[in-house]
Amino acid sequence: xxxxxxxxxxxxxxxxxxxxxxxxxxxxxxxxxxxxxxxxxxxxxxxxxxxxxxxxxxxxxxxxxxxxxxxxxxxxxxxxxxxxxxxxxxxxxxxxxxxxxxxxxxxxxxxxxxxxxxxxxxxxxxxxxxxxxxxxxxxxxxxxxxxxxxxxxxxxxxxxxxxxxxxxxxxxxxxxxxxxxxxxxxxxxxxxxxxxxxxxxxxxxxxxxxxxxxxxxxxxxxxxxxxxxxxxxxxxxxxxxxxxxxxxxxxxxxxxxxxxxxxxxxxxxxxxxxxxxxxxxxxxxxxxxxxxxxxxxxxxxxxxxxxxxxxxx
Amino acid sequence: xxxxxxxxxxxxxxxxxxxxxxxxxxxxxxxxxxxxxxxxxxxxxxxxxxxxxxxxxxxxxxxxxxxxxxxxxxxxxxxxxxxxxxxxxxxxxxxxxxxxxxxxxxxxxxxxxxxxxxxxxxxxxxxxxxxxxxxxxxxxxxxxxxxxxxxxxxxxxxxxxxxxxxxxxxxxxxxxxxxxxxxxxxxxxxxxxxxxxxxxxxxxxxxxxxxxxxxxxxxxxxxxxxxxxxxxxxxxxxxxxxxxxxxxxxxxxxxxxxxxxxxxxxxxxxxxxxxxxxxxxxx
Numbered sequence: 127x128x129x130x131x132x133x134x135x136x137x138x139x140x141x142x143x144x145x146x147x148x149x150x151x152x153x154x155x156x157x158x159x160x161x162x163x164x165x166x167x168x169x170x171x172x173x174x175x176x177x178x179x180x181x182x183x184x185x186x187x188x189x190x191x192x193x194x195x196x197x198x199x200x201x202x203x204x205x206x207x208x209x210x211x212x213x214x215x216x217x218x219x220x221x222x223x224x225x226x227x228x229x230x231x232x233x234x235x236x237x238x239x240x241x242x243x244x245x246x247x248x249x250x251x252x253x254x255x256x257x258x259x260x261x262x263x264x265x266x267x268x269x270x271x272x273x274x275x276x277x278x279x280x281x282x283x284x285x286x287x288x289x290x291x292x293x294x295x296x297x298x299x300x301x302x303x304x305x306x307x308x309x310x311x312x313x314x315x316x317x318x319x320x321x322x323x324x325x326x327x328x329x330x331x332x333x334x335x336x337x338x339x340x341x342x343x344x345x346x347x348x349x350x351x352x353x354x355x356x357x358x359x360x361x362x363x364x365x366x367x368x369x370x371x372x373x374x375x376x377x378x379x380x381x382x383x384x385x386x387x388x389x390x391x392x393x394x395x396x397x398x399x400x401x402x403x404x405x406x407x408x409x410x411x412x413x414x415x416x417x418x419x420x421x422x423x424x425x426x427x428x429x430x431x432x433x434x435x436x437x438x439x
Numbered sequence: 440x441x442x443x444x445x446x447x448x449x450x451x452x453x454x455x456x457x458x459x460x461x462x463x464x465x466x467x468x469x470x471x472x473x474x475x476x477x478x479x480x481x482x483x484x485x486x487x488x489x490x491x492x493x494x495x496x497x498x499x500x501x502x503x504x505x506x507x508x509x510x511x512x513x514x515x516x517x518x519x520x521x522x523x524x525x526x527x528x529x530x531x532x533x534x535x536x537x538x539x540x541x542x543x544x545x546x547x548x549x550x551x552x553x554x555x556x557x558x559x560x561x562x563x564x565x566x567x568x569x570x571x572x573x574x575x576x577x578x579x580x581x582x583x584x585x586x587x588x589x590x591x592x593x594x595x596x597x598x599x600x601x602x603x604x605x606x607x608x609x610x611x612x613x614x615x616x617x618x619x620x621x622x623x624x625x626x627x628x629x630x631x632x633x634x635x636x637x638x639x640x641x642x643x644x645x646x647x648x649x650x651x652x653x654x655x656x657x658x659x660x661x662x663x664x665x666x667x668x669x670x671x672x673x674x675x676x677x678x679x680x681x682x683x684x685x686x687x688x689x690x691x692x693x694x695x696x697x698x699x700x701x702x703x704x705x706x707x708x709x710x711x712x713x714x715x716x717x718x719x720x721x722x
Contacts, residue, residue: 152546152547152548153548153549155546155624155625155626156542156546156547156548156551156625157542157548159538159539159541159542159546159625159629160538160539160542160543160554162534162535162538162539163535163536163538163539163595163599163600164539164554166535166591166594166595167557167558167561167595167596167597167600169591170573170577170591170592170595171561171569171573171595171597172557172561173572173576174569174570174572174573174576175561175564175568175569175572177569177572177575177576178568178569178571178572181571181572188575188578234465237458237461237462238462240458242458242459242462248462248465248466249712250705250708251466251469251470252465252466252469253704253708254469254470254473254701255469255472256650257646257650257654257700257701257704258473258654258697258700259653259654259671259672259675259693259696259697259700260654260656260672261656261672261675261676261679261693261696262476262675262692262693262694262696262697263472263476263693265476265675265679265689265690265693266472266473266475266476266479266690266693267472269475269479269487269488269686270471270472270475272488275488276488277475277488277490280490280491284491310468310469314469318711318712318715319715321712321715322712322715325712363563367563367565370565371565371566371567373567373657374656374657377656378676384680385676385680394567395565395567395657398567398570398571399657399661402570402571402574403571403574403661408571408575411571412571412572415567415568415569415571416568418565418567418568419564419565419568422563422564422565423563426563
């Protein structure tokens with residue numbers, strides 16, 4: 127009796143040990159799956175992110191000793207007119223691009239989600255601008271919208287008899303050109319996302335709406351739109367974040383030969399780049415980067431909160 | 440009754456026609472810049488802006504534009520660098536992301552949720568926020584002006600892991616359980632069961648990674664300084680800066696840079712919408 131109890135105990139200890147060993151082995155296996163990506167991710171993304179926060183509070187040119195300056199960089203921002211111009215332009219660009227792209231991509235996706243001949247062709251073509259390289263495609267836009275020689279202004283002149291032809295790449299109009307270009311380039315991408323969302327809506331909902339006598343608009347208003355809410359949420363968040371990151375479009379459409387941007391077309395990322403890699407004012411450029419980060423964070427949080435509130439109600 | 444039916448029918452037809460007209464207009468807007476590029480690439484500078492009358496193919500097509508661009512700039516070097524970067528980054532990204540995503544989706548282990556949160560938190564963080572410290576760090580590692588820097592930069596994205604994890608979560612756990620009972624190791628389950636099932640997600644990831652790496656501008660601009668290291672985007676931009684008025688050549692160069700991404704996209708696009716739908720990047 128006693129012997130068997132002892133045996134049992136030994137067995138259970140043995141069992142526990144082997145379970146522990148199995149758990150440890152399982153964890154090791156899991157880590158081996160993660161390690162290749164995580165090591166690269168930690169070294170090249172996580173560490174720089176942590177450093178980015180610290181860099182905003184120092185003065186450093188990349189070579190000489192680092193000097194801690196507290197909030198000095200942020201105080202400098204307040205009186206920097208070029209910074210405010212960058213922020214203003216970026217905001218205007220976002221306010222124009224986000225709703226227009228959303229509406230265009232949703233509209234196109236709704237059309238392509240119907241029974242249409244050769245819809246695959248339309249879908250593929252709408253995606254072309256997204257995959258096309260920016261350098262190549264902005265070169266074409268520069269030709270098409272050329273103030274004196276381009277076909278767009280030729281149409282305005284010969285067909286609409288416009289006398290004062292617009293300069294699409296100068297003054298305040300450059301932001302409009304940037305917005306138009308972004309909508310054109312990125313609507314195909316968001317269209318695919320909306321298309322995926324539309325395909326997830328059950329056909330029964332539409333049948334039920336039809337039985338209730340709903341027309342196309344009512345179906346859109348009462349079935350499609352509410353059902354697409356998570357998709358729209360995702361699209362708006364991604365669009366906003368991507369708009370704040372705008373850099374290369376501005377450089378290529380507004381930069382001219384030397385790639386410099388003036389007050390009417392400068393954007394936040396351009397200013398970060400300029401301060402860091404041209405002037406080597408690393409602390410100050412990181413302070414601007416922090417502003418970019420905080421704005422993106424606030425927008426994301428607001429949109430998350432709004433979405434959660436809507437879903438609860 | 441009959442009359443009402445025909446009028447309803449007519450309405451349907453009108454609606455269909457309107458939809459097609461709208462679609463064709465949108466498609467035209469999407470395509471015109473590309474057609475213009477194609478046409479301008481075989482024109483002389485005197486011809487490129489001529490719209491009255493517009494000739495899609497000029498009387499004397501300047502095929503020489505496609506020959507000259509290779510000697511005006513070291514285009515083959517640029518293309519070689521870009522192909523190398525895009526292929527290596529895409530392969531690394533695919534392997535490491537799908538590998539890590541399998542563990543996050545199908546395995547239980549310590550700190551799983553915490554580690555995944557680190558990934559999620561960085562997705563919303565624009566790269567531009569930390570590009571400066573990243574550059575300083577890479578420079579410290581001696582990677583400045585090396586193609587390897589671009590690989591390190593782009594091969595381990597959080598986005599890939601997130602996307603693949605979303606997709607794997609849609610695959611039933613019972614499939615893995617059954618395989619485990621049959622004595623398959625986790626590595627075998629990943630290679631034999633998960634990978635073959637993830638064609639749509641992998642195709643989507645390949646399209647995104649390849650297109651982004653191929654078209655990246657700011658990254659190479661910061662890291663690749665010497666001409667022999669430049670990518671096609673930097674090279675083409677440099678050419679535009681130097682020969683701003685050589686429209687025919689610029690367009691020929693542009694067409695050449697577009698071809699590889701279009702091939703990758705067209706080859707994989709049949710999986711694409713399915714991939715977007717199943718990986719939950721729709722949200």
